[in-house]
Amino acid sequence: MQNQRPRLLVVDDDRAILTLIGTIALAEGFDVATTTNGEDAMKQLRQRPAELVLLDLRMPGITGLDVLRSIRDVSPKCKVVLMTGFATIDSAVEAVKLGALDYLTKPFDLQRLRQLLATVRDEAAQRREVLTLEGDLAQRLEFCGMVGRGPAMQEVFGLIRRLAPHVRTALISGETGTGKELVARALHKLGPRSSKRFVTVNCSAVVETLFESELFGHVRGAFTGATEHKAGLFETADGGTLFLDEVGELPPPVQAKLLRVLEESEVQRVGSLEPRKIDVRVVAATNRDLLTEVAAGRFRNDLYYRLNIVDIRLPKLSERREDIPYLTAAFVRGFSQRFNKPLVGLTPGAERMLQEAAWDGNVRQLRNVIERACILAEGDFVSEGDLSGSMQEQRLVPAAAAASAALPGAARGESSPAPLVEVEREHIIRTLQQVRGNKAVAARLLGISRRAFYRQLERHGLHQRIPMSTRTNEPVSS
Ligand SMILES: Nc1ncnc2c1ncn2[C@@H]1O[C@H](COP(=O)(O)OP(=O)(O)OP(=O)(O)O)[C@@H](O)[C@H]1O
Numbered sequence: 001m002q003n004q005r006p007r008l009l010v011v012d013d014d015r016a017i018l019t020l021i022g023t024i025a026l027a028e029g030f031d032v033a034t035t036t037n038g039e040d041a042m043k044q045l046r047q048r049p050a051e052l053v054l055l056d057l058r059m060p061g062i063t064g065l066d067v068l069r070s071i072r073d074v075s076p077k078c079k080v081v082l083m084t085g086f087a088t089i090d091s092a093v094e095a096v097k098l099g100a101l102d103y104l105t106k107p108f109d110l111q112r113l114r115q116l117l118a119t120v121r122d123e124a125a126q127r128r129e130v131l132t133l134e135g136d137l138a139q140r141l142e143f144c145g146m147v148g149r150g151p152a153m154q155e156v157f158g159l160i161r162r163l164a165p166h167v168r169t170a171l172i173s174g175e176t177g178t179g180k181e182l183v184a185r186a187l188h189k190l191g192p193r194s195s196k197r198f199v200t201v202n203c204s205a206v207v208e209t210l211f212e213s214e215l216f217g218h219v220r221g222a223f224t225g226a227t228e229h230k231a232g233l234f235e236t237a238d239g240g241t242l243f244l245d246e247v248g249e250l251p252p253p254v255q256a257k258l259l260r261v262l263e264e265s266e267v268q269r270v271g272s273l274e275p276r277k278i279d280v281r282v283v284a285a286t287n288r289d290l291l292t293e294v295a296a297g298r299f300r301n302d303l304y305y306r307l308n309i310v311d312i313r314l315p316k317l318s319e320r321r322e323d324i325p326y327l328t329a330a331f332v333r334g335f336s337q338r339f340n341k342p343l344v345g346l347t348p349g350a351e352r353m354l355q356e357a358a359w360d361g362n363v364r365q366l367r368n369v370i371e372r373a374c375i376l377a378e379g380d381f382v383s384e385g386d387l388s389g390s391m392q393e394q395r396l397v398p399a400a401a402a403a404s405a406a407l408p409g410a411a412r413g414e415s416s417p418a419p420l421v422e423v424e425r426e427h428i429i430r431t432l433q434q435v436r437g438n439k440a441v442a443a444r445l446l447g448i449s450r451r452a453f454y455r456q457l458e459r460h461g462l463h464q465r466i467p468m469s470t471r472t473n474e475p476v477s478s
């Protein structure tokens with residue numbers, strides 16, 4: 001991942017220049033693309049972002065300045081260096097004011113060109129390092145395979161932590177794809193029976209007539225086809241957890257039997273009168289509103305209250321948009337490993353797209369969108385183009401609603417402040433990112449001595465991840 005080449009796009013109507021710069025940039029470790037006109041340059045950048053664009057100021061068609069403005073819109077982090085003859089040097093200066101990194105005058109000072117390329121290349125490498133660091137951080141903050149930094153999920157995690165050691169039954173409700181199964185597994189994993197089985201029954205997939213036999217087992221001859229004694233899933237899960245997924249689909253007669261099992265902690269195999277003691281934690285999940293089902297007479301009132309003693313509600317993804325960047329980072333990380341691709345993150349445009357989508361399919365849908373994008377992506381970053389295919393059916397939400405939740409931590413609110421050390425760590429990482437890994441500058445920004453800053457890096461376990469900077473080679477002193 002660290003050896004990934006940064007990308008350079010050279011835009012000039014003079015092909016000799018494209019060849020010259022291309023050759024030098026390749027030698028400096030860049031992945032090089034070239035084009036002779038501004039329109040094509042923008043098209044290329046939309047498809048695949050570049051770290052650096054070398055842009056001729058004067059070209060037929062749209063000018064370098066126009067291209068510069070569009071790049072500022074589409075990909076604000078992309079560095080642009082203008083190329084210009086002496087005649088147009090004033091416009092070049094103007095361009096720098098507009099946000100260009102620098103300008104080169106033709107004919108080129110090749111030494112200066114090499115230096116510039118080396119600087120951008122090294123900074124790109126450092127940026128990748130910091131992003132990887134953020135990925136590591138996200139991974140460490142996972143809770144039993146679940147990512148969730150906002151107050152809503154933090155509350156859910158807290159609930160799971162408190163309940164897991166004790167509960168006998170629990171109900172998990174939430175729309176499809178919100179993570180109900182992950183919560184059920186977390187309750188199991190953090191409970192006293194984690195070494196025993198976690199058995200899943202998908203209640204919507206069992207043939208109605210086989211339900212009782214599936215859950216409670218049967219004896220030989222209990223019904224046609226029952227040629228052997230058979231243990232039911234309750235017995236299989238004995239000592240562990242039975243996960244009743246889509247519990248709202250249980251047929252009413254089975255609901256009655258389930259209630260009895262929960263109350264008496266014993267099962268009877270179909271066709272047998274002999275009760276067997278079982279000790280099973282029952283975790284049920286539903287994506288329906290069970291109270292509505294109760295009101296409609298489709299779900300037993302008494303069973304509902306028996307299960308509902310502990311009710312864990314999972315919010316929709318659109319109600320916890322602050323988690324989207326963290327979920328995305330975790331998924332990108334996972335898929336880039338799975339597909340063996342050196343992806344480090346998303347372009348700003350792609351992040352915005354995810355932040356603003358409706359997400360009716362919740363986290364599962366986000367995961368699927370990212371999976372597809374990771375397969376399509378080329379280079380280091382997932383771009384808007386990689387996402388667009390699977391997001392066309394996505395309704396967009398009003399930007400204001402999305403923006404209010406766009407910043408991680410912004411929606412944390414007063415009610416559940418993050419631990420100070422976590423905030424501190426995050427702040428350090430952000431600062432490093434801002435200054436592209438330059439620790440001397442980061443220390444100055446944070447208002448502490450360089451030595452104190454190194455101590456902080458060590459304290460937060462960040463010191464090994466960042467190589468002692470190639471750019472700050474002065475001795476460490478306080
Ligand atoms: N907080 C989370 N962090 C990471 N991955 C998550 C999270 N929530 C859900 N997922 C992922 O999203 C997908 C759907 O999760 P899960 O199967 O638990 O949802 P569900 O609520 O059971 O959905 P359904 O009602 O459709 O069965 C899974 O791939 C899961 O790993």
Ligand SMILES: [Mg+2]
Binds near residue numbers: 180
């Ligand atoms: Mg599920």
